[in-house]
Amino acid sequence: MKQLTERFTGPVLTPDDERYDAERTGWQTARAHRPDLVVGAATPADVQAAVKHAADHGLPVAVQGTGHASAAVAAEGGVLITTERMAAVRVDPDAATAWVAAGTRWNQVVSETAPFGLAPLSGSAPHVGAVSYTLGGGLGLLSRTYGYAADHVRSLDVVTADGHLRHVTPDNEPDLFWALRGGRDNFGVVTGMEIDLVPVTTIYGGTLIFSGERTAEIFDAYLQWTATVPEAMNSSIASILSPNLPAIPEPLRGRRTVHIRISYTAGDLATAESLVAPLRTLGTMIDTVGKMAFADSGVIHNDPVAPTAAESSTAMLGDLNSDALPALLEQEPTPHIVELRHLGGAMARPPAIPNAVGNRDARFLLNLVSPLASAELSRIRTAHERIIAALGPWDTGGRFLNYLSGHGAASQVRAAYSPADYRRLSEIKAVYDPHNTFRLNHNIAPAKD
Template sequence: MNQLADHVTGPVLAPHDERYDAERTGWQIARRHRPDLVVGAVRPADVQAAVTYASARGLPVAVQGTGHAAAAVAGTSGVLITTARMSAVRVDADAGTARVAAGTRWDQVVRAAAPAGLAPLSGSAPHVGAVSYTLGGGLGLLSRTFGYAADHVRGLDVVTADGRLRHVGPDREPDLFWALRGGRDNFGVVTAMEIDLMPVTTVYGGALVFPVETAADVFGTYLRWAATVPDAMNSSIALIALPNSPAIPAPLRGRRSVHVRIACTVGDPAAGERLVAPLRALGPSIDTLGALAYQDAGSIHDEPAEPAAVESDTALLGDLDDHAVRAILDRISLDAAVPHVVELRQLGGRLAHQPAVANAVGNRDARYLLNLVSRLAGTDTGPARSAHTGLLDALAPWSTGGRFLNFMNGADAASQVRSAYSAADHRRLTGIKAVHDPQNVFRLNHNIPPTQN
């Protein structure tokens, strides 16, 4: 430990250290790493030192990003690198790009880009870590319009298992560049990325909230409406269990409600009004739609920032119909809090196309992403697992068989990684892993093992 600490600017902590628990704890508190050492990286050289130390001793390395970043497994040994101290953004307004350090959150990038009239392809929760989100694909508020965040990465700085800091891009180690964009932290620790920014300052956005009794009508109308909208329209629909709080309107308090979330890049608010008219005609109890500065777009989903114990599951689905709606509603107890969130995010648009510089993000033919989230009162995941499995089974006729890496954070996530890729792409990923991490040092994650000779 002392040998490593001599080469690291940030803290190096063992289980007996007072700051150990705080350093190893991320947003997900139901599943936490318990490593031999935690390295609080401040600079790329700290990451290099930590990886070199671990590799020389045959120890696994895990990376803990900021915000909602959640590990697929909770490691019980090895070295955990935390990146929260590596937080910086540099915007090049003329080039329309940003350089983003490993621990930076999306809200920081949004604020830095806004004065230039630009916006990143950030997530629905602005407190999500930008790098981990992007490496997993990055499905955000404007993805139907512009594609995945991973589609707009120009270059990456990454420390590989040999301790080298590499600068990779389309013309520099293109295989590794392809794998990192969609393969997350399987191939190294990314210390910074250069990304495209979009010429977006405002969206037509907000939420429509309906009583749960209207769920069948709202879901059915939403699905028919979603099949007609242009790529400029980004939306999702969710059943959400609301708290019993005076801040919630009385008819919705302590019960489920139906939320339709909108982020539209049509420019003219009147055009947005015309597009959402079929949904508004259903008579929402709450209507927050209007012109919205992109800096405030986190209010659309209004997701909690505080650490939480949750269990989640996901699936990718094809085209949905009224039978699919009935399959969802028949499996949900409308006054129960499990699952807390049952969400469908519309895909398609630019998401269906590979970018000019291809990457490893798979399953681009899916039409919807299903996201299930349940809060846990304690350590018992049984009720949540049972509810999730029942709903996933009910929707099996509409499933593509694939999953999306960023939302793959349930108890079975480690065994589901292959479903994020085509068979050919997974083979290519295991081959690249064999070149850059043959000992599978980076394995406490959504693991892609190296090809075995």
């Protein structure tokens, strides 16, 4: 063991080490890897050494940044590479780009780009890891306006299964560049990426909160409203059952309420207010929508920062109307959160440099979330499956990799891509990872022929 640890800058842990559990556990605590070896990578060289060790011993490799996606797999054995020690951002304001290291969270990127009047295409939860989010597609607060985060990657540094550190661009290994942007960690461990930044400093954003007693009415009005708004308007709607805890504001505590989240990117305040006005006429309990710094946009969704154990399910949907509401809003016994994210806009268009992100014709993304403490796991899964099955007429059959977690995630990976793109991904996998070393993930198996 000593000979092995001398090869690394960061810690190398086994199940006997008292630091092992803390290192292997991510934000999502419903499932956690139980590897034979955890490498807390502090440098790209650490990643290379870990991958080489795994390859030499025929071990599978998993990668974890913040652990938000670890509900997708809970594996025994192998090597887990954690990247949280690799957190760094370099901003080039003249080129409007940033280089982001493997373990960096979006809040660090946002804070370091804001002084230059620039913003990344970050997610609704600022504490999520930037690299894994982007490799899975990246659907955030500015996506209808600018596209998926994966559409704005300029280059990637990645350690492939042979232990080589490669600098990948559209011109240098274009197949691998295409596959990584949408294929997540199937092709290697990304140690850093260069991304485009956009000229956004302020948005017209916030949350409109309505009584849960009017859930169907508010959802119906929201669906009609989304058909009228420009792509500068980014929004989502969620029915949320808040826990009965002192930390929750009294009007929401222990109650089901409806939240419409707004992020409008154009600078015309009068236009922004006129666009939101039809929603305000519905009568809000709480209205926080107004001009805000993009650096403060994490308050819009106000996603929990503390680690949590939850089961989630997802589907990509087409055009919705009031006929879908009985299926969508069934709430017994779960879920605690029923969310729709409005898609379309720039997400519906092919990016300037193609990537593997699929299902661009979907109109909404459905996300169902239930805390595991709220009911037995079997009841939660049954409720989620029943809702998605009832939405069959509107279900496109597509799935979105960033939201694939929980029960059945592994069997739905193909649905994140077109059949042709999945075939191409498996062929590229056969070139760069023929033994499927990177398989403790949303796995794409290497083509056999």
